[in-house]
Amino acid sequence: MSLLSVARLAKTYGGAAALRDASLTIEAGEVHALMGENGAGKSTLIRILAGVVQADSGEITVAGEPASIANARDAYRLGLRFLHQELNVASRLSVAENIFLGRAYPTRWGGLVDWAALRDRASAALAALSASHIAPETIVGRLAVGDRMIVKIASTFVDDASAPGRIFVMDEPTAALTSEESERLFRILDELQRRRAGVLYVSHRIEEVLRISNRITVLRDGVSQPPIATAEATREMLIERMTGRTRLEAAARPRQSTNARVALSVDRLTGKGLEEISFDVREGEILGLAGLGDAGGDRLLRALMGAMTGGSVTIAGEGVRPRGPAEGWRRGLAYVPRERRSEGLLLSQSISDNVALPHLNRLSHLRLFLNRLAERAETAAVGRRVRLRATGPRQRAWRLSGGNQQKVMFARAVAGAPRLLLLDEPTRGVDVAARFDIHALLREIAAAGAAVVIASSDREELLALCSRIAILTDGRLSRIVPAEGLTAARLLALCYGDDRV
């Protein structure tokens, strides 16, 4: 008897089918991976299981019993636990409160919350994830993104005697994690498997899926294909099943001509959590920023976008010190922030409003009156280049799948033919094929003379794109190495401070 089985699920949103015919089963002790392109319907399936939305048709069976899941409480009682794609934390509450959010807090004296017990149990949950560096009383809003994700994960795994968790559903849990943090999650998954729980695991990272899953179901345009045993799966086969494309051929890394002009020169820059950073980026170059955990790549990009407190920055030979993002964009900088939801998207606005926002001076009449035709034309054009999948430029951003929301952020950055692109985890949540195309687009933009600085916790991404990689350690630039001939393992060693080249 399967732990969970869903059969022929379908769901349409206002006429557009998100899920047409999706079936899968999860056995006890299995990690079942769910894969598919951005917009294929993975999160929709998960939202149905979680009781967030209702399916139009189809059946769900939990441990052999037909289940109807009308809301989150029903799902919880059935032993389903979720880690949704978008990180929803109560940012003003403490870590401990977040971990127990939506559950009974421990009490004493007939109903008063037992704060000490709450803290202890939260500490234990964090320790199980080897995340004891997070103090249970910290306010979640102060944590770095990866740590927030860990709090969320800890909350998913907390035991509850009244409704024990049997099926764990995770929607791209590693997208916001560093590889070290991911390893800890994988250890937990092993433990769950030993306890005969079931796991439904969504990810765009093929290597990871091949490593940790037992079976794989591919979803394409809302239709599921029969599951594949992971032992028999290969990277190429999965890509073809997901996209229909047989090969994704990596283009050569752009060769760095040393006589190109310096596009960006940074001299002893300081800022919040940054100490005296100096480097140059030439036109046509893609510079990577690597580091462990909270090394400061995000803060460096923010500083360049106007948050710097000292030092000097020269862009295309002009000494400037952007006083804020508005001036940065005006001078030809473009920025993709790390967190698309909180720092990037206007969720209730249309795609074209989102893409055009920094470019309104150009896409308007006399810099005063809106030119919606121009906005939409430009949005459609860049949307195609980033493989955005939407009903049109007027679709609201909140209706897009997670990966497509990320593509909107990227489209915004490349729309204005920027001279200097500052990218913070630009392909987070983007599917393999689109990510491949975005990388190709970045190389093309660089080849046309722009300079790119990209911070990424995905070392493979840096190696595929960059000509040089800057290693950051606790807000300091420890060294810059050429990417040529570097392996991911070697890059990791460099991040740990190993200085043999």
Added chain:
Amino acid sequence: MNSPAIAFVRRHGTLIGVALVVVYFWLHLPATFLTGRNLLNISQQMSMLTVVASTMTVVMAMGDFDLSVGSMASLAGVVAALVFLAGGSTAVAIGVALSAGLVGGLLNGFLVAYVGILPFIGTLGAMTVYGGLAFWLSGGKTLFGSAIPHGFSDFARSGIPLGFDLTFPNLTLLALLSAALVWVFLEQTVAGRRLYAIGDNAEAARLAGVPVRPLRFASFGLAGVGAALAGLMYASRVASANPTQGSGLMLDAIAAVFLGQTMTEEGEPRVLATLAGVLIIGVLGNGLTQMNVDSYVRDMLTGAIVIAAVATSSLGRRRGE
């Protein structure tokens, strides 16, 4: 939860409710309610609210509030009357009153945008300060008399003849003109688009190059000018000024914007929707007055309607995540 019927009620509930109210008044007041004269009368009664609600929409598009507009309207009326009493001309009085509105509004904007005070608190403080100032300047009395020039008070009493013994009131014209300008600003200009971006996600807007502080600063200035204009219209209509005559405007303006928000796609404030909200409040007030309903009952009903409208529009408005 998401059947088409619920979606329809959610989006159009407010309009359906209003249609029912209009039919009710029409049946009970067949001779006087749905007449050209009465409708023009309503439009004139509502002209001050139209102006304030329109500029309030600008502030609320950014997700802020301005609670000081009512006292600012009173203050502007008092300031104009004082200029008249000191022998100033109509043009000077209008100029000084509108400037007072601009300065007061920009002060709010400064507190909110640059000092970083929450709009609710900053403009609440400003509300009492401007209200107190109006009392102090006027000595707590109504200012009227021969000092107020006829040209100023006649403006509100005249209009464009329409034939059949009807005139289109100047105040209505001025209100529609203001609303049209705000519409152009919010819907057709780059600055307007940026305001909506701020209202959606201020940090994201800032990182995407929107000059958040200057825009907030300026928008509060605009709200101040709108309030002052409404105060002048009021003073012209009653040919006098007293330190409390604008006080009802603030709550009505916010209510009108809220009512309007129940009619828009994503629940955002839009000027045309705000106008519909103003109309609802105006029609309700006029009909109930004609039916001799006490004013406190009228207030209770208006409040109840705002709550009911907002409640229906949030029916099932739950984003699947």
